[in-house]
Amino acid sequence: MLKIVVFIKQVPDTGSKAGVNPDGTIDRARAKRMLNPFDKFALQKAVELKRGVGAFVTCVTMGPPPATEVLVEAFEHGADMGVLLTDKRLAASDTLATAYALHMVVRHLGDFDLILTGLQTTDGDTAQVGPQIAERLDVPQVTYCEALSISGNVLSARRVVEGGYQNLEARLPALVTVANSATPLEPKRFADVAAVKEFLRHPEEREKRIKTVSLDVIGANPAHAGLVGSPTVVGKTWKLGEIGGSCALFQGESVEREVEHLLAKLASDGHRITELVNG
Numbered sequence: 001m002l003k004i005v006v007f008i009k010q011v012p013d014t015g016s017k018a019g020v021n022p023d024g025t026i027d028r029a030r031a032k033r034m035l036n037p038f039d040k041f042a043l044q045k046a047v048e049l050k051r052g053v054g055a056f057v058t059c060v061t062m063g064p065p066p067a068t069e070v071l072v073e074a075f076e077h078g079a080d081m082g083v084l085l086t087d088k089r090l091a092a093s094d095t096l097a098t099a100y101a102l103h104m105v106v107r108h109l110g111d112f113d114l115i116l117t118g119l120q121t122t123d124g125d126t127a128q129v130g131p132q133i134a135e136r137l138d139v140p141q142v143t144y145c146e147a148l149s150i151s152g153n154v155l156s157a158r159r160v161v162e163g164g165y166q167n168l169e170a171r172l173p174a175l176v177t178v179a180n181s182a183t184p185l186e187p188k189r190f191a192d193v194a195a196v197k198e199f200l201r202h203p204e205e206r207e208k209r210i211k212t213v214s215l216d217v218i219g220a221n222p223a224h225a226g227l228v229g230s231p232t233v234v235g236k237t238w239k240l241g242e243i244g245g246s247c248a249l250f251q252g253e254s255v256e257r258e259v260e261h262l263l264a265k266l267a268s269d270g271h272r273i274t275e276l277v278n279g
Contacts, residue, residue, distance in 0.1 A: 002055035002113045002150065005106060006046045007130070008039040008074060010067040011123045035070045038118030040185035042178040045148065046116050047078040047186070053150060055114075056080050060105055062090060062098065071210055075196045076188045080209075083109070087214045089222045094230035095124070099132030101215070101225050106137060108218040114155070115175040119144065130177040140170035146182045 012031035046057045059074040061067045062085040071082030085105050093101065106112060115137075117130035127143075134141035140155075142148075146165070147158040150172070159166045160179050199205040215222055223229060248265055250258040 002049060002053065003111060004046045004049060004055045004057045005109065005112050005115045006039075006042050006057060006059045006074070006079070007102060007115070007117045007133075008043065008059050008061050008070050009036045009118075009121050010034070010061060010063050010070045011036045011121055033066065033069065035073055036118055036121045036123075038120055038122070038178075038180055040118070041180055041182045042116040042118045042176075043074055043077055043079070044183050044185045045176075045178050048183070049114075049150065050078060050080075058083060058109065060085065060102065060109075062086070062093075062101060062105075065212075068210055072196060072200070075209070076193045077185065078189070078192050082210045084210060084212045085214070085218070086212060087216075087225075089215055089226045092227040092230060093225060094232035095126050095128040095132060096231060097225050097229040099129050099136060100229065101218075101220055102129070103133045103136040104215075104218045104220040105213065106133070108213065113153075113172045114150070115139075115173070117175070117177050119177050119179055127177070130175060134175035137173075137175070140174040141176070142168055142170060142174065143177045144179045145176045146179045148176060 010033050013034045049055045050057055057079045058081040059071055059079045060083045061070055065086055068084055071084060074082060083105060085101060090101060115133065120127040131141055131143060142157045142159055144160040145157045146160050149156050153172045155170045155172055155174050157168050157176060159168055160181060199209060215225055250261045
């Protein structure tokens with residue numbers, strides 16, 4: 001049976017009015033929370049493999065204790081086990097520190113055949129963590145994957161590239177970042193939801209299926225995690241739309257006349273037009 005690890009993340013709900021703290025970090029405490037939309041595609045691939053060729057699916061997330069919510073959601077879609085990496089020393093981790101911590105979770109768990117991640121996260125949009133984990137584990141990686149299959153210990157994958165796609169093969173173990181052109185996450189099955197509700201009633205069962213670990217438990221060096229282990233320096237963070245703005249629309253005439261109207265508008269607003277480059 002395949003051993004699959006799926007990395008998922010709890011992110012601020014894109015529909016919520018999350019603010020920014022004075023230090024430039026997202027005010028996650030006030031924001032509504034949701035499962036990162038890109039991770040749903042990775043979870044779907046894991047569930048498909050579980051039903052198709054047989055697999056034990058372990059979902060791993062890093063965050064504060066409330067992040068267990070996304071693990072429970074993953075169970076409702078068919079995942080078997082969840083791991084929460086939570087530690088105050090992980091706060092303000094950049095992609096390098098995050099990948100370090102998560103690869104240490106994998107080493108702590110032991111053998112694996114396949115790691116699936118979403119393409120990126122809505123609160124970071126870097127698409128760097130998955131590939132960095134693969135590099136640290138020294139395993140083959142396929143990024144932007146939209147279709148995959150496994151035969152024996154060989155992974156066959158279709159990878160999206162500019163203007164088309166590539167067909168690739170790799171030996172397991174391997175890591176795959178799943179593109180959002182892959183199969184969307186299916187609706188929850190009643191049997192899976194009912195089973196989750198049942199085990200949540202029993203604390204001892206919950207502890208068996210959701211394992212909580214810290215940096216010390218996984219044997220990670222705190223100097224490589226969190227703010228101290230993050231070489232990335234963010235100059236400034238601000239909330240879009242905080243200042244406000246207005247929009248003027250010029251249409252219905254020739255391009256030349258519209259440009260004249262635009263320049264006149266800019267001049268009347270006090271903007272100095274020093275040069276107009278043609279073409």
